[in-house]
Amino acid sequence: MRTVCYLAHCLLNANAKVDEGARCQGVHSPVLALLRDHGCTIRQMPCPELAFGGTRRFWAVREQYDTPAYRAHCRRLAEPVAAQMRADLAAGARVIVIGIDGSPSMGVELTAASDEWGGRPDKPRDEDYPVTLGAGLFTEALLDLLSGVVLGVRVVGIGQDLFDYDEAAELAKLDAMLGGAAGDAG
Amino acid sequence: MRGDVRSRRVVVVPDVVVNPPDGASDRLSDVALCGWGVVALPPSDLPADIAQPLVTAAVDQVIAFLDGGYEVALLPCADDPGMRRFVAALAASGRTVADLA
DSSP states (O other): OOEEEEEOGGGTOGGGSOTTTOSSSSSOHHHHHHHHHTTOEEEEOOOHHHHHHOTTOOOOOHHHHOSHHHHHHHHHHHHHHHHHHHHHHHTTOEEEEEEETTOTTTOSSEEEOOSSOOSSOOOOHHHHOOEEESOOHHHHHHHHHTTTTGGGEEEEEEOTTSTTOOHHHHHHHHHHHHHHHHHHHO | OOOOOOOOEEEEEOHHHHSOOTTSOOHHHHHHHTTOEEEEOOOTTSOHHHHHHHHHHHHHHHHHHHHTTOEEEEOSOTTOHHHHHHHHHHHHTTOOOOBOO
């Protein structure tokens, strides 16, 4: 069974991240190598924050993006992605979404959230970037659009937007999921 | 602080580069090693009603990079239908991007 991985845009293009948010220059090679090792088909999802706020946007939490306009923007971007996923599932592929934990938009299990963020952008990222359990706004829109087939889609977050990001642990988590996918196929 | 490690260099690549056929060279890993980030185009055989909004999203993102002062290039693949579709959509927005030297 073919495994199709839908990646958060920044895993193939860290230039979409906010200033000081990137973990590499461009393509995150360790994730790419892992996907290659597992023989995965790779698809890149659009970055909702880049198209909405441009390259000079500030760090933000979920509450700052959570407006009807941004939700509509996420849904518009997620619709063709969901349609492509449905086509892959219909073709018998296994579909895995790889998001970014800690992201207000692409988070899977953890998302940036705070009722206090706003106004002057003076919150240092390495001291108090707040996260809470829950998905990001784009991930929510995507999963909502996948109703009916969502149980056939596996979703995992790489914690690149977390202050205590542990790359080895995150890659091991992804490796285990991809290995499990291969095992299930057998 | 981590500092800003973004390369500010983005290359647009067709799906055949992201998902090369068996035995083909891995050009995606090559551009990755050179520090480029990539905007990956949808597969050229995707139905138009799915592909077109994905191409539109790619155009919007490339424009965001251009307006942000980033270097943007195309990985030369003029014979790829997906790349031709993207170049046409970018031109319709009044923008152009040169091939990667």
